[in-house]
Amino acid sequence: MDKIYVTGMEFWGYHGVFPEENKLGQRFRADVTLNVSLKKAGKTDNLDYSxxxxxxxxxCKIVMEGEPVKLIETLAEKISASILGSFLSVQSCTVKIIKPDPPIPGHYDFVAIEITRERGE
Incomplete structure (x- = not known):
């Protein structure tokens, strides 16, 4: 299966378990990999087939900047459901949500989760 990568997307959201996260907000990043046949698009040079x-x-923006949730796992589930529900040529997608600078004492890089969902699950 062919792949489309959309990576390094950055958003501001109010997601998190702690009240400060919901009040102040923070940066989030998302990477998405789509499994889709690109053969016809490549042969025809027509975006309609991609x-x-x-x-x-x-x-992704609608979910990431939308209604606050507690878990980044929930954000990933919502994004994968949106993609699989809206883009019928996508057979499966992998969604990675990155939370830079999580509110964990002594932790200054990021935490992330990654899920893969297939059409029909």
């Missing part, structure tokens, strides 16, 4: 990267970004 997936528009801007549309994927917007699907």
């Amino acid at each position: 997936v528009n990267y801007a549309d994927i970004y917007n699907a």
